[in-house]
Amino acid sequence: MTTLTPFAGDDPAQRASDADRDRIAAVLGEALATGRLTSAEHADRLDTTYSAVTIGDLLPLIRDLPEASRTPTSPSPGTETHRVAAVFSKVIRRGRWVAGRHTELRSVFGALIVDLSDAVLPGREVTLELNSFCGKVIVAVPPGARVVDEGSALFSKRSVTGGGQGDGPLIRVTGQARFGKIVVYRGQHPSAL
Template sequence: MTPHNPAPRTSEAGRTPAPRASGPAPAAPTLRAFDAAPALRASDADRDRVAAVLSEALATGRLTSVEHADRLEATYNSVTVDELVPITRDLPDVDAPASPGVAAGRQEVTAVFSKVVRGGRWVAGRHTALSATFGALIVDLSDAVLPGREITLELTSFCGKLIVRVPENAHVIDEVSGLFAKRHISGGLGGEGGPVIKVVGRATFGKIIVARERTDWNLPDKP
């Protein structure tokens, strides 16, 4: 008699289980993925991502200040995703390694029992905290690279002096409070297409000044 060989066991569905797929997880979509859905309306997050790429390109010398301003204006005037694609087509993708000169989303500059001056072509954070404690902190944003159209400055002055110069075309939103302190904020609307700078914080036994002109409030001259 011929021996009977039992059939291999199968799954409950009657089929041998398929092997599991291996390999890295799919990469997160980048700006190049916008090409797949040109009819989508752009969100604020989409515009901010493009603005971040433009800021990096300006900081690394890939764009001039005029080119950066033109492309940034086009970015925030874009309604659909397909309008955003050409703006960064000739620049490194958003998921490429960031330049060391590009700031993170939050940045801090402090002066404690000292005087600190920050100016020139530096990259500000989307949320920048400035603090002066028994010292003086002077920050000039007129030539700084801003990571987007809107940034927030968190100002804290305790027995110190904190002076900030903003671009002349900036729209400044003043939400700074004071306790036994002096505060002077050049708020209000700026020029067309200027950045929106929201100023928050508190001065306690100190001074906070936000000015537009270099000659105001002992702001240092540019080199």
């Protein structure tokens, strides 16, 4: 009996590529967002996804999900770029939402407050491009996340914490603060805000 895979014509013994793992992560992210998986199930399956060696290793991770979601024809929007902007306004994004593999957060003369604690992250590594011009961007990262700051500041405050060890996703912070403020933290909201 031939096993149907979400990778048309692929042999389950074939080695999985990063794109294959990303497709499975997108399916799992959608399953979490629609309530088919709990946060714990999603985290366990996502860990297994990114350590899978073959296509056959990936199949059990989505076998109990609906057929339509197991056969993605194109990458999920959650795996692509996601943009949120606050221009002359205050925008708050929290709760369950699907972030992109590359998420751009931009504030111009405004305030953008984003909480990733309950967000569905499309993989084990996410890039946050934070840009602030005469505004502020404040981001709370999930518990266990590892944060790497690769951004810059010009006449601004830039505070990125949460680096070091953790078993959660790797979050790369890029972008620039110009005459503004960028704060990335884990845990309790910093009182300095």
